[in-house]
Amino acid sequence: MTFKDQRLAFAEILKEDYPPEEINSFFYILTEHYFHLNRFETHQKDDAIFPKEKELQFSEILKRLKEQEPIQYIIGETEFFGLPFKVTKDTLIPRPETEELVELVITEFRESTTSLKLLDIGTGSGCIAISLAKNLSNAIVSAIDISEEALKIAKENAQLNNVSVEFIKSDILQTSRLEESYDIIVSNPPYVRDLEKKLMQPNVLDFEPEGALFVRDDNPLIFYRSIAILAKNSLKPNGLLVFEINEYLALEMTQMLTDLGFTFILTKKDIFGKDRIIQCNFK
Incomplete structure (x- = not known):
């Protein structure tokens, strides 16, 4: 599976739960968090192989997103006033x-x-x-x-x-x-x-x-x-x-x-x- 395959599968699984722009936002938040890639860099890796160990992690995240859990709690962080903050439930x-x-x-x-x-x-x-x-x-x-x-x-x-x-x-x-x-x-x-x-x-x-x-x-x-x-x-x-x-x-x-x-x-x-x-x- 390539990065592009993962992105398309990600969107397909969540399409009944969120609007497309929010799904895209989730995906790029996750690739930045787990791979330290911005949106442009993620697209540059479209044809690169998506790491096997991350496939399982993203699968678990998809389950949590389908249950409406906020992405900020899933990754444990957010940004406020240009600063990083840890968040929990x-x-x-x-x-x-x-x-x-x-x-x-x-x-x-x-x-x-x-x-x-x-x-x-x-x-x-x-x-x-x-x-x-x-x-x-x-x-x-x-x-x-x-x-x-x-x-x-x-x-x-x-x-x-x-x-x-x-x-x-x-x-x-x-x-x-x-x-x-x-x-x-x-x-x-x-x-x-x-x-x-x-x-x-x-x-x-x-x-x-x-x-x-x-x-x-x-x-x-x-x-x-x-x-x-x-x-x-x-x-x-x-x-x-x-x-x-x-x-x-x-x-x-x-x-x-x-x-x-x-x-x-x-x-x-x-x-x-x-x-x-x-x-x-x-x-």
Whole structure:
């Protein structure tokens, strides 16, 4: 079997499960991961023999893809903000819209010449905290998560990207106060309501950690409210609080933050035109 034979067989087996462009993307992700070949180099090897030992490996991967398992979990890695990250089923797969939250904070503080203290609440794989630490050289970054397994991966990702981040295991819903003061607090907490599960794909519902995704329909802002209350007492003067939010709850978020005394509340849309980020200050 040649590389071309494998590519065609790969597409044939998955054609009932995914659109052609996604199947092609999977194949090139795999050849880059296992053979260190980019798309052009893979095509150059069309007539080369596909290694026998890899045929079995690709066969197993095809079974997992047919079960809708995300490709990122299959290879154990992904890219976020131009950086490599390990991911497991204990961590969410970072989304492109979350990169916009990171970009907002970097743009806001890129010119700062003073030391900054930054906290990421609900860090998961560490993608937000690590990307900010990598791009804000004057930032002292800490990150909180309730999951020991997620924190283990986040620590590995910090080493992988050669940055220093303090990781803290804590249940933010059971935290009465933060121990330090911060210039910036960021968070992408669980925000998908149970009622929205019917809108989600099996690759998310069946594989990504439920506790990092979903909230009860009757209290969807539970994490945001807890974090905002903590931020009131822990943000330095003119400090910035930034959330990734549920697109359907922007008005409720704005009202909640207003009621708590936050000012300069600004909602921003993501690349898909959805209300996705809220930033605010507390005087």
